[in-house]
Amino acid sequence: MNMRTINLSKNKFTGTISPICSITGQSFLVWLDLSNNLFSGVLPDCFGSFPSLTALNLGDNSFSGSLPSSLGSLTSLEMLSLRGNKFSGELPSSLQSCTKLKFLDLSDNELSGEIPMWIGQRLSSLVFLSLQRNQFRGRIPHQLCGLKYLQILDLSVNKILDTVPPCLNNFTSMAEKVSLDRRIEHYLSDVVSFEWLALVQVRYVDEALLTWKGTKQNYPQLGLLLAIDLSCNKLTGEVPEGLSSLQELVALNLSRNFLTGKFIQNIGHLRQLEVLDLSRNKFSGNIPTSLSELTFLSTLDLSYNELSGKIPTSTQLQSFDPSSFSHNRGLCGPPVSPNCSMGDPPPGKPAVGGEEDCDEFMKWFYTAMGLGFAMGFWGFCSVVFFKRSWRHSYYRYLDDAKDWVYVSVVLLKTRLVTRIGALSTRSD
Numbered sequence: 480m481n482m483r484t485i486n487l488s489k490n491k492f493t494g495t496i497s498p499i500c501s502i503t504g505q506s507f508l509v510w511l512d513l514s515n516n517l518f519s520g521v522l523p524d525c526f527g528s529f530p531s532l533t534a535l536n537l538g539d540n541s542f543s544g545s546l547p548s549s550l551g552s553l554t555s556l557e558m559l560s561l562r563g564n565k566f567s568g569e570l571p572s573s574l575q576s577c578t579k580l581k582f583l584d585l586s587d588n589e590l591s592g593e594i595p596m597w598i599g600q601r602l603s604s605l606v607f608l609s610l611q612r613n614q615f616r617g618r619i620p621h622q623l624c625g626l627k628y629l630q631i632l633d634l635s636v637n638k639i640l641d642t643v644p645p646c647l648n649n650f651t652s653m654a655e656k657v658s659l660d661r662r663i664e665h666y667l668s669d670v671v672s673f674e675w676l677a678l679v680q681v682r683y684v685d686e687a688l689l690t691w692k693g694t695k696q697n698y699p700q701l702g703l704l705l706a707i708d709l710s711c712n713k714l715t716g717e718v719p720e721g722l723s724s725l726q727e728l729v730a731l732n733l734s735r736n737f738l739t740g741k742f743i744q745n746i747g748h749l750r751q752l753e754v755l756d757l758s759r760n761k762f763s764g765n766i767p768t769s770l771s772e773l774t775f776l777s778t779l780d781l782s783y784n785e786l787s788g789k790i791p792t793s794t795q796l797q798s799f800d801p802s803s804f805s806h807n808r809g810l811c812g813p814p815v816s817p818n819c820s821m822g823d824p825p826p827g828k829p830a831v832g833g834e835e836d837c838d839e840f841m842k843w844f845y846t847a848m849g850l851g852f853a854m855g856f857w858g859f860c861s862v863v864f865f866k867r868s869w870r871h872s873y874y875r876y877l878d879d880a881k882d883w884v885y886v887s888v889v890l891l892k893t894r895l896v897t898r899i900g901a902l903s904t905r906s907d
Contacts, residue, residue, distance in 0.1 A: 648721035
């Protein structure tokens with residue numbers, strides 16, 4: 480029998496998946512979903528036997544080791560999800576042969592190295608790209624700006640350095656109004672011709688997660704979302720003004736970096752923006768009045784920066800909790816304070832790190848204390864145990880201390896008895 484689909488997702492299967500290498504009719508298999516199980520071990524290097532495979536989901540298991548180079552043999556692949564495993568090492572260069580990829584989710588692994596330039600050069604059809612929560616380092620390659628169909632870019636929680644590429648405004652899908660037939664779910668609904676399989680592809684997109692304010696959140700109608708998340712990295716420098724040309728952008732998260740300079744002056748051009756998180760950076764100066772033009776904004780966090788001046792006035796901005804603006808140098812006006820006539824509020828805490836860094840410091844402080852005590856205690860015990868002269872001296876000291884305590888207690892008891900006896904004689 481030539482199976483075209485295998486779906487074993489959301490079970491409790493364990494062990495390795497090496498048996499897939501001996502599946503009958505491998506050349507006819509179009510869809511393989513083993514996600515949300517307890518599979519482990521290294522992936523077998525036999526994917527060259529699945530030339531027709533269009534969707535591969537191995538997410539949310541416990542696979543480890545490096546990615547096999549035979550993944551590059553899946554030249555028909557349009558959807559690849561390996562998220563939520565323990566894959567390590569660099570991305571195999573063979574993956575650049577998967578030129579039809581539209582959905583690539585490698586988040587929540589231990590992958591390392593620099594983000595390959597060939598992602599932007601060879602995988603030009605990508606609509607969804609998530610490398611979140613890995614160990615990628617180095618710069619964001621400017622070649623990524625060539626992904627004109629990209630609608631979700633998530634590079635958060637890595638070790639990426641340098642500046643935000645000024646060419647991000649080349650993301651055509653985020654800069655121009657996109658018709659419904661070009662949205663993510665419609666891209667993926669063309670994966671195969673079966674209508675019921677198309678619905679599965681939509682589900683993959685709907686289950687993709689974004690991180691806002693440090694927690695994973697499902698975004699409703701994720702297929703219609705256009706988002707950039709570069710949070711929790713080591714990015715520096717100013718945010719390029721060109722970002723304000725991404726007029727269809729719905730979510731922007733640049734928090735927890737080391738970004739400096741002025742707030743994006745033309746932020747009001749992002750009329751579709753619903754989520755904006757620039758917290759825990761070093762932005763300075765005034766909040767531009769154009770921020771008040773974002774009528775769809777539902778999540779805002781500008782805390783832990785060096786912003787100052789009056790918060791722009793609008794029904795939208797004044798409805799946010801004061802914590803959205805907290806720990807800046809001199810912000811005033813509602814919702815932080817009634818007005819600005821009484822002068823600037825006192826300086827806040829340092830912008831980057833904030834209270835969580837204090838918690839981190841105390842955690843390491845107490846850990847160091849514990850380690851210091853343990854090392855000192857066991858170091859002393861080791862010396863006493865291995866050095867005979869010290870051991871004898873230590874035991875002699877204990878004997879002397881014991882004798883002194885005993886004598887002191889006897890003398891004290893004798894004095895008390897004598898004093899009690901004297902008091903009894905007087906009373907008689």
